[in-house]
Amino acid sequence: MRHFIHLIALVSLVSYGQNSDSTFLRSIYDQALSNGRSYEDLRSLCKDVGPRLSGSAEAEMAVYWSKLRMESYGFDHVYLQEIKVPHWERGNKESAWIKLENGEFIKVNILALGGSIGTNGSIEGDIVEFSHMDELKKAKRSKVEGKIVFLNQAMDEQQISTFKAYGGCYAIRGNGAVEAAKLGAIAVVIRSLAMPVDDHPHTGSMHYEDSIPRIPAAALSTSDAELLSSTLKKGKCRFVMEMDCRNFPDAVSYNVIAELEGEHPNEIITFGGHLDSWDTGEGAHDDGAGVIHCLEALRILKVLGYKPKHTLRLVFFMNEENGNMGGKTYAQWSHDRGEQQIAALESDRGGFSPRGFDCDGDEKYVTMMRSFQALFTPYDLHAFNKGYGGVDIGPLKTTFKGIPLFGFVPDSQRYFDFHHAPSDVFENVNKRELELGCAAIASMIYLLDKNL
Amino acid sequence: MRHFIHLIALVSLVSYGQNSDSTFLRSIYDQALSNGRSYEDLRSLCKDVGPRLSGSAEAEMAVYWSKLRMESYGFDHVYLQEIKVPHWERGNKESAWIKLENGEFIKVNILALGGSIGTNGSIEGDIVEFSHMDELKKAKRSKVEGKIVFLNQAMDEQQISTFKAYGGCYAIRGNGAVEAAKLGAIAVVIRSLAMPVDDHPHTGSMHYEDSIPRIPAAALSTSDAELLSSTLKKGKCRFVMEMDCRNFPDAVSYNVIAELEGEHPNEIITFGGHLDSWDTGEGAHDDGAGVIHCLEALRILKVLGYKPKHTLRLVFFMNEENGNMGGKTYAQWSHDRGEQQIAALESDRGGFSPRGFDCDGDEKYVTMMRSFQALFTPYDLHAFNKGYGGVDIGPLKTTFKGIPLFGFVPDSQRYFDFHHAPSDVFENVNKRELELGCAAIASMIYLLDKNL
Missing domain, CATH: 3.40.630.10 (Zn peptidases)
Structure with a gap:
């Protein structure tokens, strides 16, 4: 019986506490x-x-x-x-074009990644595409040297938490410049870390390593990434970019x-x-x-x-x-x-x-x-x-x-x-x-x- | 022992069922x-x-x-x-103005409620405001007769489910015209059933009753409802509206x-x-x-x-x-x-x-x-x-x-x-x-x- 009374007292206390908490909430x-x-x-x-x-x-x-x-x-x-x-600082110049083999060109939307060096005037090079960071890491130097690396790794839409999908792609932004430069690339452009296919490029931080050459790094809008990828499927193309971002x-x-x-x-x-x-x-x-x-x-x-x-x-x-x-x-x-x-x-x-x-x-x-x-x-x-x-x-x-x-x-x-x-x-x-x-x-x- | 085996079999079955369901999902x-x-x-x-x-x-x-x-x-x-x-059909005329005592006027955003009759040209009248449907129901005929009723009942923002807040206001749209007409009103305008304060009026269904005169009914945007209400606090004002909606x-x-x-x-x-x-x-x-x-x-x-x-x-x-x-x-x-x-x-x-x-x-x-x-x-x-x-x-x-x-x-x-x-x-x-x-x-x- 005493146990029973204690139990009631305890339940009342807990329930009072919860009631007063619920009122406060x-x-x-x-x-x-x-x-x-x-x-x-x-x-x-x-x-x-x-x-x-x-x-x-x-x-x-x-x-x-x-x-x-x-x-x-x-x-x-x-x-x-x-x-x-x-x-x-991003500076005030930031533009890029896809140049087709027949000489035509298409303007695309880019944003320099935060921390990137600028291009010091414009740079131009052949594009080499990788659909995953691991592919770039395994690539031969001869495939990459002197070119602009295009990391076209899409966020996994089957993830219910979009943060998990983001986590799966984070490396292309954070380490893309280092991995591309190790193989002699002259710049890197990544597919924006974004879920929808649209015209907004998405920036974000990237890093350099002291022993590796620093190369410019930018994000393409997801729709321009798809455009560039489908263009490359039809034949070679070149990429032109200018960015005057810099570190102070x-x-x-x-x-x-x-x-x-x-x-x-x-x-x-x-x-x-x-x-x-x-x-x-x-x-x-x-x-x-x-x-x-x-x-x-x-x-x-x-x-x-x-x-x-x-x-x-x-x-x-x-x-x-x-x-x-x-x-x-x-x-x-x-x-x-x-x-x-x-x-x-x-x-x-x-x-x-x-x-x-x-x-x-x-x-x-x-x-x-x-x-x-x-x-x-x-x-x-x-x-x-x-x-x-x-x-x-x-x-x-x-x-x-x-x-x-x-x-x-x-x-x-x-x-x-x-x-x-x-x-x-x-x-x-x-x-x-x-x-x-x-x-x-x-x-x-x-x-x-x-x-x- | 047999019970135990049966239990395992049952658990496996249930767990297989859930596994196969979870795979299918x-x-x-x-x-x-x-x-x-x-x-x-x-x-x-x-x-x-x-x-x-x-x-x-x-x-x-x-x-x-x-x-x-x-x-x-x-x-x-x-x-x-x-x-x-x-x-x-809504028709192609739908406009309204607040007319101030000093003769100035302000255009406001309305949408006729679905099913409303038109105004047959423009109508104009003094505005009488009610902040709740129950207030209108209790009002004296002398307060309402010959006027335009303004039902300014806002959705309750403290409801976590916005559908509950909508339910609490539904009557002003569904029954506003009937209740206002019972007291001799010439038209009714309601505050839109919407959560934000903005410029979009929100339409929706309303009804008439056979024994009650049919009067035009429209929804004001929530921001115009707030404007009209604050204008009325400063003094009398009139309302002008034209709608050529009609039933076929x-x-x-x-x-x-x-x-x-x-x-x-x-x-x-x-x-x-x-x-x-x-x-x-x-x-x-x-x-x-x-x-x-x-x-x-x-x-x-x-x-x-x-x-x-x-x-x-x-x-x-x-x-x-x-x-x-x-x-x-x-x-x-x-x-x-x-x-x-x-x-x-x-x-x-x-x-x-x-x-x-x-x-x-x-x-x-x-x-x-x-x-x-x-x-x-x-x-x-x-x-x-x-x-x-x-x-x-x-x-x-x-x-x-x-x-x-x-x-x-x-x-x-x-x-x-x-x-x-x-x-x-x-x-x-x-x-x-x-x-x-x-x-x-x-x-x-x-x-x-x-x-x-």
């Missing part, structure tokens, strides 16, 4: 949907600032914009953290940070996204949505009068796209100050309809996260899996052993329509989808704070 | 994503045919288009079923039907969407996506060589939007032929990323549907709930007692951005989201056929 969602600031904040970041690559004037304006917004919401502390970032010395920039101080101020829950974006489009989904998700989450928790147990620290990381200097510097700085990092969460997969969260951490954290699932069911979140956190919060994992990282998981189907492309603009973000993401993240931050 | 998804016809079919329906309101030339072209497509896919039987449909005698039209004949030919699983659409936009999400989902589902099952147990009957219903004559006629016709309707499924909630299925039926069918859930987990479907089937298959429920109805449930967040509006065009449907819907429906039809 409902308040969060009501705020986001009826009194939300996220859509207007994202509009302003996209239109009043624009694309914001590390080292650019726009990136500096974005830092200024972010600090002003954070201050306007009355958080406990708002400050900048200085970092060093790479500085690469490293620049000074900043992570932008805001906090709600916790009962235990030195115990930190870090969450955010990255403020920098590629220099094409407006960085609306990547990662305007992510920083705005997290800004709005902290604003809502403050408006609702939530008093956190741990310090809730919002970080707009700089330089995720081409160096991750924001994430690396932040982890080291926090460690040097003797802080305890309790958990970290990132939003960097777009502003689409929420599906759930990933947890990169010990099984006990995955179990804890799954215990929240029922609270999220009314809001259509259902995917709570072991998975990936995010690039910016990644360095915390090595600096703070055992810290669980959480990644916000929205629907992935449209992400690679816009990623790193001129089409990643505010108009392609849906207001309700964005707002539901803000509410999901505010809810998760609240639950982590209470349960850790 | 994977083939369905691969077809839809890599060799799909759905996106091109939807493009053609939207661009080569266009919007297709019952009784219009476009609706007749849509019937012709559908029969040709079904024949091209080599189904066992393709045929038309004759029905009678209402015939209403009923017309002949058709449901378009295709079948894969089953082992038991007289046992039917009916599935489809509606071919007609409103006369604005292209009926891309409503319900071009739905008919194409189901067409593609049957095509995939045929291509994969599936031999159904029951006859799989694809129906493109005509006239869902303003009369449901297709649905009503079909149910009666099937009954009169002595058919057994085993189950029915409808897709009429847009071409967005799949979330799951509703079941409107006995608890045993809900349980059966939930037993499929694990098979759908790799494809991100998670919502398998008791719920609603669809308007077109609705009449089967009364004609065939006990039949379970299933409704395809995609993500609802963007649906009421486009519903019944000029923006419901092909460009607002995402290829992968559409394809995933086709695969989900093909999978569900397959599982129903095997398990019923």
Whole structure:
């Protein structure tokens, strides 16, 4: 009988806790949907600032914009953290043509890959196509030397998660220039890492190795990649390209940070996204949505009068796209100050309809996260899996052993329509989808704070 | 020991069944994503045919288009079923203005509601605003008589399902004219049933009652509704409108039907969407996506060589939007032929990323549907709930007692951005989201056929 009474007491307690949590989550969602600031904040970041690559004037304006917004919401502390970032510029010349054997030519859409050297005037060469990175790696030098390598590896459309399909192609962008140059190529053009077949080229980071010659690298739109491939099936053709992109010395920039101080101020829950974006489009989904998700989450928790147990620290990381200097510097700085990092969460997969969260951490954290699932069911979140956190919060994992990282998981189907492309603009973000993401993240931050 | 062996045999059988089902579902998804016809079919329906309101030339072209497509896919039987449909036309005059007290005026965006009478020249009157249908019902005649009623009831943005928010406002469109006319109003304008605040008016069906005077009814864009409301807060204003829409005698039209004949030919699983659409936009999400989902589902099952147990009957219903004559006629016709309707499924909630299925039926069918859930987990479907089937298959429920109805449930967040509006065009449907819907429906039809 006593056991029975204990059991009832326990059930009541758990059920009270869940009831009060579910009421609080409902308040969060009501705020986001009826009194939300996220859509207007994202509009302003996209239109009043624009694309914001590390080292650019726009990136500096974005830092200024972010600090002003954070201050306007009355958080406990708002400050900048200085970092060093790479500085690469696209320049104003970027064009390419396919030249047919009969002398005719076709203009195609390219974007230089971030970090690429320019062509120093125009270059022209025979094209040699590979349908997979592995094919290039196995090729004979005689097939490639003196030519322009065309890496036409398409994202696997049969993958349900488009991020898995992206992962499968990532090497052609990251390592294409190195692998092509090893065999004597004079330049590399890749099929854009994009799901649809359309006219937008998609840029993104690439790297060089010190011992390998540096060659220009660009992305073709997927439709131009198909055109080039079908042209090559009919006979040889040449490719002409000009790009005046270049690297500059490293620049000074900043992570932008805001906090709600916790009962235990030195115990930190870090969450955010990255403020920098590629220099094409407006960085609306990547990662305007992510920083705005997290800004709005902290604003809502403050408006609702939530008093956190741990310090809730919002970080707009700089330089995720081409160096991750924001994430690396932040982890080291926090460690040097003797802080305890309790958990970290990132939003960097777009502003689409929420599906759930990933947890990169010990099984006990995955179990804890799954215990929240029922609270999220009314809001259509259902995917709570072991998975990936995010690039910016990644360095915390090595600096703070055992810290669980959480990644916000929205629907992935449209992400690679816009990623790193001129089409990643505010108009392609849906207001309700964005707002539901803000509410999901505010809810998760609240639950982590209470349960850790 | 024998029990143990039996248990192993049983587990193997179940597990074999699930394995073979999961392999078959994977083939369905691969077809839809890599060799799909759905996106091109939807493009053609939207661009080569266009919007297709019952009784219009476009609706007749849509019937012709559908029969040709079904024949091209080599189904066992393709045929038309004759029905009678209402015939209403918008005409070519549709304009409205707000007239301020100082004599200035502002042009606003309206669409006549489907079925409305015209204004017979222009009409002008004082505006009286109600923020909810119930307010109008309680109003005194003296407040309304001789005026134009403005029903400014907004969809509840705090609802997570936008269909629930739509349901809460439906009465202002369906019954606004009747309730306003009861109190002597000369016309009614409603706030569009739409989630975002923008410039697109959204049309839809309305009705009259024989004993109540018929007055013109139109929808204002949500942004113009907010403008009119804020103008009224500053003082009185008048409203001027002209519409030359009108009703014509009923017309002949058709449901378009295709079948894969089953082992038991007289046992039917009916599935489809509606071919007609409103006369604005292209009926891309409503319900071009739905008919194409189901067409593609049957095509995939045929291509994969599936031999159904029951006859799989694809129906493109005509006239869902303003009369449901297709649905009503079909149910009666099937009954009169002595058919057994085993189950029915409808897709009429847009071409967005799949979330799951509703079941409107006995608890045993809900349980059966939930037993499929694990098979759908790799494809991100998670919502398998008791719920609603669809308007077109609705009449089967009364004609065939006990039949379970299933409704395809995609993500609802963007649906009421486009519903019944000029923006419901092909460009607002995402290829992968559409394809995933086709695969989900093909999978569900397959599982129903095997398990019923």
